[in-house]
Amino acid sequence: MAKFNMNPLKNPMPSQDPQVRNGNFDEVALGYTAEMAIDEAKRCINCKNRPCVAACPVNIKIPEFIAKIAEGDFEGAYQIIAEDSSLPAVCGRVCPQETQCEGKCTRGIKAGCEAVGIGRLERFVADWHNANCTTQPVPGPRNGHKVAVVGSGPAGLTCAGDLARLGYEVTVFEAFHVAGGVLVYGIPEFRLPKSIVQKEVDNLKALGVKIETNMVIGRVITIEELKTEYGFDAVFIGSGAGLPKFMKIPGESLKGVYSANEFLTRSNLMKAYKADSHTPIQHGKCVAVVGGGNVAMDAARTAKRLGAEVHIIYRRGEEELPARREEIEHAKEEGIIFDLLTNPVKVLATEVTDPRDPAYGWVAGIECVRMELGEPDASGRRSPKVVAGSEFTIPVDCVIMSLGTSPNPLLKATTPGLETRKWGEIAVDEVGKTSIEGVYCGGDAATGAATVIAAMGAGKVAAKAIHEYIQSK
Amino acid sequence: MYQIVGKKSLNPTVTQMEILAPFVAKKALPGQFIILRVDENGERIPLTVAGCDRVKGTVTIIFQIVGASTESLNHKKVGESIPDFVGPLGRPTHTEGLKKVCVVGGGVGCAIALPVARALHEQGAEVTSIIGFRNKDLVILEEEFKACSKEFHLMTDDGSYGRQGNVVAPLKELLEKGETFDEVITIGPLIMMKFVCAATKEYGVKTIASMNPIMIDGTGMCGGCRLTVGGEMKFACVDGPEFDGHLIDFDEAMSRSRTYAEFETHEREKTCNLFKQEVK
Numbered sequence: 136m137a138k139f140n141m142n143p144l145k146n147p148m149p150s151q152d153p154q155v156r157n158g159n160f161d162e163v164a165l166g167y168t169a170e171m172a173i174d175e176a177k178r179c180i181n182c183k184n185r186p187c188v189a190a191c192p193v194n195i196k197i198p199e200f201i202a203k204i205a206e207g208d209f210e211g212a213y214q215i216i217a218e219d220s221s222l223p224a225v226c227g228r229v230c231p232q233e234t235q236c237e238g239k240c241t242r243g244i245k246a247g248c249e250a251v252g253i254g255r256l257e258r259f260v261a262d263w264h265n266a267n268c269t270t271q272p273v274p275g276p277r278n279g280h281k282v283a284v285v286g287s288g289p290a291g292l293t294c295a296g297d298l299a300r301l302g303y304e305v306t307v308f309e310a311f312h313v314a315g316g317v318l319v320y321g322i323p324e325f326r327l328p329k330s331i332v333q334k335e336v337d338n339l340k341a342l343g344v345k346i347e348t349n350m351v352i353g354r355v356i357t358i359e360e361l362k363t364e365y366g367f368d369a370v371f372i373g374s375g376a377g378l379p380k381f382m383k384i385p386g387e388s389l390k391g392v393y394s395a396n397e398f399l400t401r402s403n404l405m406k407a408y409k410a411d412s413h414t415p416i417q418h419g420k421c422v423a424v425v426g427g428g429n430v431a432m433d434a435a436r437t438a439k440r441l442g443a444e445v446h447i448i449y450r451r452g453e454e455e456l457p458a459r460r461e462e463i464e465h466a467k468e469e470g471i472i473f474d475l476l477t478n479p480v481k482v483l484a485t486e487v488t489d490p491r492d493p494a495y496g497w498v499a500g501i502e503c504v505r506m507e508l509g510e511p512d513a514s515g516r517r518s519p520k521v522v523a524g525s526e527f528t529i530p531v532d533c534v535i536m537s538l539g540t541s542p543n544p545l546l547k548a549t550t551p552g553l554e555t556r557k558w559g560e561i562a563v564d565e566v567g568k569t570s571i572e573g574v575y576c577g578g579d580a581a582t583g584a585a586t587v588i589a590a591m592g593a594g595k596v597a598a599k600a601i602h603e604y605i606q607s608k
Numbered sequence: 609m610y611q612i613v614g615k616k617s618l619n620p621t622v623t624q625m626e627i628l629a630p631f632v633a634k635k636a637l638p639g640q641f642i643i644l645r646v647d648e649n650g651e652r653i654p655l656t657v658a659g660c661d662r663v664k665g666t667v668t669i670i671f672q673i674v675g676a677s678t679e680s681l682n683h684k685k686v687g688e689s690i691p692d693f694v695g696p697l698g699r700p701t702h703t704e705g706l707k708k709v710c711v712v713g714g715g716v717g718c719a720i721a722l723p724v725a726r727a728l729h730e731q732g733a734e735v736t737s738i739i740g741f742r743n744k745d746l747v748i749l750e751e752e753f754k755a756c757s758k759e760f761h762l763m764t765d766d767g768s769y770g771r772q773g774n775v776v777a778p779l780k781e782l783l784e785k786g787e788t789f790d791e792v793i794t795i796g797p798l799i800m801m802k803f804v805c806a807a808t809k810e811y812g813v814k815t816i817a818s819m820n821p822i823m824i825d826g827t828g829m830c831g832g833c834r835l836t837v838g839g840e841m842k843f844a845c846v847d848g849p850e851f852d853g854h855l856i857d858f859d860e861a862m863s864r865s866r867t868y869a870e871f872e873t874h875e876r877e878k879t880c881n882l883f884k885q886e887v888k
Contacts, residue, residue, distance in 0.1 A: 310827050312645060312652075312692040320829075349694035351827055355631050379831040381841060388836055388860050390867045397830035405651060405824070413676050414651040414824075415871040493870065496863035543828045544846060 140177035143245075145252040153468035157439050160324045160408055163465060164228070164258075169209070172259040176204035178242060179251045186239035187253060192592035195219045197236055197253055204256055213264040216257060221296035221339075222289060222591060224265060224331045227258025229322060230588045231429075231459045265334055274343035278302035280605050283367040285352045285546075288316020289587045290373030290578030292339060293594030294601075299342040301602050306367075307339075308350040311404065316375055317579075317587070320404040321396070323433050325440070326462075329403075353549035358574060368608070369573045369601045372561060373594060376579035377543030381536055382425070386482025391417060391498035395426070395434040395537035402437050419443045419533030423501045425479055426537030427451070432462040434535045435471045445471045446529060450478040450506050450519045476506040476519065480526070482534055500530045539584045546580075558583065567597030575601055609689035610644075613666055618748040621673050622716050623682050624658070630665030632657075632695045638723040639701030639818065639850055642667065643826045645692040646680045653677050654823050656720040656795075656849070657696060667695075670719030670748075676875035697826040698849045701793070701816075703727050710736040710782070710789045711757075712775050712804050714796025718749050720818060721795040722756075729756035736789070737761070738778050740800070744769035776803045783811040791816060794853060798862045805853035817853035819844045822867060836860055 149165040150156070156163050167175065179201040187197040196215050203212035216223045230236075232254035237243060243250030282298050284291045287309040295305045313319055315332045340346065352358065352374070361367045379394030381387050398416070401407040405414035422438040424431050427449035435445045447466070449456060452475050456463055467473070483500040490496070505525035508517040542559035554562040554570035560583050567575040577593025579585055614626030632642060641656045659668035673682050684690065701724050709728050713721030718739045728735050737757040741747050742765045754760050761778040762770030771778070779792070794804040795818040808815040821844050823833035828846035835842050838855035842848065 310694065311825065312694070320825075349692050350631070351694060351697060354696055355635055355694075375829075378828050378843065378846070381831070381834075383841075387841070388834060388857075388864060390864060394831035397824060397832045400824050400830050406649070411649055412651075413649055413875060415868040415875075417867075490859065490863060493866070496860075496866075545827060 138177070139180050140174055142178065143248040145178070145249045145255070146171045146175045148252075148255055153465075153470070156325065157436070157469035160440055162328050163325050166262055167255055167259045169207075169263075172204050172209075172256060173207060175252050175256060176201045179205070180241065182241040186241065187236040190235045190239040192235065192588045193219050193595055195236075195257075200260065201251065201253070201256060204260065209260055209263045210268065212260045213268075216260060220591065221293045222335050222587075223257050224261035225289070225318060225327060225335060226588055226591070227254050227256075227261055228327050228331075229586075230254055231586060233460050235588070265331070271341035272338055273341070275300065276302055277304055277343075280304065280368045281306070281366055282601060282605075283308065283361045283365070283370045284373060285358075285370065286310075286316055286373040286375055286578075286580070287314035287336070287346060288373055288375050288578060288590060289318065290580075290590035290594040290597075291316065291371065292335065293591040294371045294373060294577070294598045295344045296339050296342065297595055297598035298601060299339065299344045301598075303602075303605075304343070304345075306345040306347060308352050308356075309346060309348045310351045312348050313404070314346050314348065316373075320400045321430065321433070323399065323403055323437050324408075325436065326433065351545070353545045358546065358550045358553070358571070362573060368605050369575065371567075371594070371597055371601060372546060372569070372574065372576040372580055373578045373590065374543060374546060374580045376540035376584045378541050379536065380538040380541055382479065382538065384479060384481055386484060386498070387536070389482055389484050389498045390496050391419070391532055392482055392534045392536065393417075395424070395430045395535050396540070398434050398535050399430070399437065402441075408437070408441060416441070417533050419531070421529075421531045422446070422533040422535060423448050423479070423529060423531045424535045424537055425449075426539075427456040427458060428537065428539070429458045429462055431535075431537035432458045432466050434537050436466055436469060438533070438535065439469055439471060443533070446474050446531070447471055448474045448477050448479055448501070448503060448529075450476065451517070452476055452508060455516065474503070474529070476508070477503045478506050478519070478521070479503050479534075483528065498532055498534055500528045501534055502526060502528050540579075542580060542583065565596075566600035567593055568600060573604065609691060610693040611689045612684055612686055613664075615684075615686050618670065618719075619746045621746070622670060622719070622748055623673070624668060624670045624719070625681075625684075626661075626666045626668050627690070627693055628665055629667050629693045629695075632693065633660040633662055633665045633667050636660045636667060636696040637700035638703070638727045639720075640696035640698050641820075641826070641849060642669065642693060642695030643697065643823075644669075644681075644690055644694070646677050646684070646690055648691060650680070650691075651677050652692075652824055652826070654697075654820065654826055656818065656820065657723070658719045659723050667693075670716060672716040675872040676878065694826070698845060699847075701727070701818075701850060703731060703733070706731075706733050706790045708734045708788070708790050710738065710779065710792045712779060712792060712794040712796070713737070713739045713753075714775060714800040715741060715746065716748070717796030717800075717818075718753070721793070722749050722752055724793055724795070725753060726756045734758050736782065736787075738763070738775045740764070740775040740796070741769075742766070774803070775800060776807050779804060780807050783808070783813065789813055792853075794818070798858055798865060801853060802858035802862075805856070805858070809854050815853035816850050817856055818850045819848055819856070819861065821861060821865060
């Protein structure tokens with residue numbers, strides 16, 4: 136066996152130049168070459184306690200797949216990942232590795248040392264497989280049972296894939312005109328190319344999963360009808376997070392104020408960034424994005440690519456930014472301005488008073504206050520306080536609110552007996568079982584806004600529970 | 609794909625289509641809407657359901673040619689298909705228990721008001737219909753409204769047909785005369801609904817207005833369709849599309865509806881030119 140590579144730092148990820156990429160929608164990170172991947176794989180010392188595996192929400196056998204890469208057996212590595220993850224090309228790109236597998240990596244413990252680039256290696260393996268393996272998965276023998284999956288985001292796709300592999304006839308119902316959920320409407324092309332999502336969806340179809348688009352479950356067919364009229368033995372709800380939150384400050388209904396969901400959906404799903412799309416989007420000159428999560432970074436970097444000067448406005452400090460580190464770094468490199476410890480109090484309108492004037496009712500600025508961090512509260516987070524008399528205005532013509540979402544009330548309203556929690560999330564036990572027999576739920580619909588990998592983990596756990604439920608009937 | 613099985617021009621700018629969409633046809637109720645896309649690059653356009661045939665599995669839509677997408681849709685022929693047609697979305701009109709109702713429709717909004725008037729008529733309610741148009745050439749669905757109304761008023765802005773004036777005039781006269789309604793239901797241009805609501809507020813008559821703001825997904829995800837109703841933010845797609853007309857901030861809704869006005873005009877001109885080229 137080749138010797139370990141004891142370089143304390145990761146192989147850097149080849150990327151498009153920041154000043155070039157902030158003007159296009161092509162993928163930012165270009166991916167490792169085979170040589171880089173093997174070199175990086177050799178940084179894994181195959182330690183005994185394998186903390187990375189426990190820190191992965193779907194428990195991918197990380198040291199094993201990395202060992203295969205080190206040997207140059209990339210397909211072997213892919214097969215190991217595929218045992219636990221149905222969307223490796225997606226997760227290698229969007230997982231917050233620094234708080235999961237890489238955050239626990241033995242190689243990263245000492246100061247000045249970096250963890251093994253597990254995410255980059257996962258991405259390499261998945262891309263290598265997609266480029267070199269033309270064989271599609273084949274459906275195995277069917278077991279005669281039908282399962283309905285509501286929503287085709289990461290939770291739904293994972294659940295569908297696992298059940299199909301177990302022999303179930305799975306139908307996924309998607310409300311939009313394409314499958315993929317947040318992977319297609321939310322995460323931009325430059326971070327997750329849509330061809331990759333499509334490939335994963337095609338693989339599921341090859342496994343025998345049926346995908347029905349344009350179906351809003353709850354309205355066109357109820358959960359109850361899926362079970363009775365349409366003969367599904369079980370239903371998995373992976374309908375995602377839902378309604379965007381606003382700040383409840385004056386001026387949020389002005390023209391030029393978007394939710395991040397709307398702005399990103401226009402750009403990603405409806406391709407408004409392309410000249411031939413019929414869907415309009417505002418190309419702001421100066422855009423304020425309010426919030427500090429991954430979605431805020433995506434919205435900011437999209438606005439930048441559409442030609443704007445972009446400010447991220449976040450009420451806490453740099454350390455508290457909830458986004459992935461890599462997204463924050465990328466955003467900074469691309470020229471996004473971070474206005475931290477800043478909180479909006481009012482969206483200002485143009486000074487036009489005649490409603491017939493086309494300039495009437497548009498955003499002209501955002502009034503903010505400075506914040507300072509107080510003592511840590513019960514949750515350990517330092518809560519921000521307003522600095523008295525610190526009001527100031529940033530002149531902007533577009534504001535994007537990226538404050539998270541609250542659960543969609545549609546299924547709750549149309550499914551008698553479906554219990555929800557305090558904020559409207561669908562109530563589930565540890566395996567995703569809801570208050571209705573045979574109905575399971577996972578992902579953002581159950582937890583509120585979280586990560587792609589957490590949703591995949593929930594889809595996986597629920598698939599196992601659904602299998603046990605149907606087999607025990 | 610969703611096939612177009614019927615098409616009829618109601619006036620030079622308004623077209624009626626029947627679309628084969630059995631799942632939607634099975635569930636759609638008056639007041640609900642659908643979202644369609646005309647082609648693979650198309651935007652998602654919300655249209656309120658104008659009727660459906662549960663046996664044939666068809667849904668009727670009536671649309672005004674206002675932008676590039678409706679222009680393209682209008683060029684589709686019977687037998688051709690559109691890629692996407694999703695619904696029913698939104699909450700249905702609440703008609704239960706209503707005995708005497710005034711339905712006020714304006715322009716293409718009459719297409720949506722008609723199924724509501726019909727549903728009320730079929731449940732035995734007494735329906736007064738007031739419908740208004742800019743001129744004689746734009747009048748649609750006159751006979752259909754007459755058939756389900758006890759009292760019927762047709763207004764045109766220029767007096768070229770029916771009575772001259774807007775829909776608020778006969779409504780006010782009726783209320784002034786002491787006529788009472790359980791509810792007034794109004795569907796049409798925002799400015800018309802604003803004045804209808806202002807008139808009924810004076811007389812304390814409960815009024816429901818059907819809103820059709822800009823939206824993308826129609827399921828509560830984008831927030832583009834938000835309105836201020838009674839000082840609170842509401843999403844037309846999941847909370848509506850119908851709201852208490854006395855609480856709606858119509859001025860804000862009118863302003864927001866013009867967000868993409870410039871883009872729309874430009875896109876439509878581009879599309880028109882495209883079709884002209886094809887004809888040559």
